[in-house]
Amino acid sequence: MMLVVGVVGQIAGTVAASAPTFLIPYLHLQEGLPLARAGALASAPLIGTMLTLVLWGVVVDRFGERLAMSAGLAVAAVAVLASATTDGYVALGLWWVLLGVGAASTNSASGRLVVGWFGPERRGTAMGIRQTALPLGVGLSAVIVPPLAAGPGLVTALLVVGTVAAVATVLSALLVVDPPRPDRQVARTDGLLDNPYRRRQGLWRIHAASALLVVPQYTVWTFMLVWLIDTRGWAPVAAGALVFSAQLLGAAGRIAAGWWTDRAGSRLRPMRLVAVGAVVVMVLLGALESTSLAVTVILVASVVTVVDNGMAFTAVAEIGGPFWSGRAMGMQNTGQYLAAAAVPPGVGAIIAGPGYAWAFALVAVFPLLAVPLVPVRAERPVADR
Structure with a gap:
């Protein structure tokens, strides 16, 4: 169950973070945005992700996987849904930066779920399954986003992506169980708290x-x-x-x-x-x-x-x-x-x-x-x- 929830959370985060990339054709061809500017706008989630990956790791280490994944996916969902109703490309880019911040949480949180709940003799296989969430999320975003943007429009595409992130948020909050950790005093004695x-x-x-x-x-x-x-x-x-x-x-x-x-x-x-x-x-x-x-x-x-x-x-x-x-x-x-x-x-x-x-x-x-x-x-x- 923890592997399934971790994979679903990672897929949802990847779908959300990848969505702006697959909106480049819409922004360039239908909205008339220069290709360079459309590409720069689509890279906004990557900026948010790169700046906060380690910070989300600190949250996972201090407060647990459930809080980190649920909070991060909630931030991603809010950012995507808000970007669907915003005016102006600057505001859109800022919301997408925040989207990247939220999506970054799933990297460490879902990885820790696998490491915490699977023993070393099965951990590699479980992590391999978890790693499939990245290409599957990109592929799913590629299937969903362009046709929605080209048909119903940008707002509909973003609302669907935001809904995916929102559903994953609820599943994470309800189903994720933090793996057991040693008592901190015992861990300090054993050197597990050392850098x-x-x-x-x-x-x-x-x-x-x-x-x-x-x-x-x-x-x-x-x-x-x-x-x-x-x-x-x-x-x-x-x-x-x-x-x-x-x-x-x-x-x-x-x-x-x-x-x-x-x-x-x-x-x-x-x-x-x-x-x-x-x-x-x-x-x-x-x-x-x-x-x-x-x-x-x-x-x-x-x-x-x-x-x-x-x-x-x-x-x-x-x-x-x-x-x-x-x-x-x-x-x-x-x-x-x-x-x-x-x-x-x-x-x-x-x-x-x-x-x-x-x-x-x-x-x-x-x-x-x-x-x-x-x-x-x-x-x-x-x-x-």
């Missing part, structure tokens, strides 16, 4: 490796659609269908990766192997970009480049412990968001110059740098987690 960033340097290395591994992931996510249309000659509908299929494959890959870490008794050894796989697949994509095999390779890349997320997220939560994992997961996501934000302009500049093949191949440098950063030797045995 893990001071006693376990491996956390910083996982954050750094994960930020590097986000670069190939977001390269594939960001440019796969335009690459299929621009260089392969695919129709937009067919290209969109393949991108959606890639998201589903990535979701299945996250579950399989979590199961793998449970069977291996390790999060970080599989993560290092996945980093090596990301190097290989991006080099192959660059080398075969102009051939008929490129579409198959980019589908493989869409899976390989995302499966490390759950591995790293679970490892960070386990190292952080019951009183620091919220903040640790917040730091993890913040680093990934910052790296992801640099992908569109950076990789886009390479594509505009040497082209897609060089861009895909050069991106392989980032997972290559991540391989030695993964702190495999510092990983604790499963029994100690």
Whole structure:
């Protein structure tokens, strides 16, 4: 039940935070907003999310998962519903920043539910299932928002998204049960209240490796659609269908990766192997970009480049412990968001110059740098987690 509620909450937060992105065509084509301004407006939730991920982690650590998830989704619901009735793009952008603030709560809260309620021998698989909420939320937002905006209009689209967040708020408030934590006095004696960033340097290395591994992931996510249309000659509908299929494959890959870490008794050894796989697949994509095999390779890349997320997220939560994992997961996501934000302009500049093949191949440098950063030797045995 806690896994289901956590996934639903994460999906609702992702649907809400992704909605402005899928409103870009409406804002640009029907409202006449310049594309640059429409894109900047759609990035408003990302600003709110990046600024508050760690703060929500503190709320989770201090006050529990139920309060954090319910309060955050309530903020997101209010922000979306208010934006549906606001006048002016400045006010709309401010409401969407607040939307990102609220949606950010689900990252740490739903992750902590999984870590708190599942033992280490099943935790990887459960976290893999939880991680599917991200691509599923993006896919659901892509299905709901554009047709509603193009038909009934912007207000209807935002009201529907706000209702989804409101329903998830009620479910979280009614159904979430905070996982048990040790007594604080006992935890202090056992060192569980100590700052893990001071006693376990491996956390910083996982954050750094994960930020590097986000670069190939977001390269594939960001440019796969335009690459299929621009260089392969695919129709937009067919290209969109393949991108959606890639998201589903990535979701299945996250579950399989979590199961793998449970069977291996390790999060970080599989993560290092996945980093090596990301190097290989991006080099192959660059080398075969102009051939008929490129579409198959980019589908493989869409899976390989995302499966490390759950591995790293679970490892960070386990190292952080019951009183620091919220903040640790917040730091993890913040680093990934910052790296992801640099992908569109950076990789886009390479594509505009040497082209897609060089861009895909050069991106392989980032997972290559991540391989030695993964702190495999510092990983604790499963029994100690």
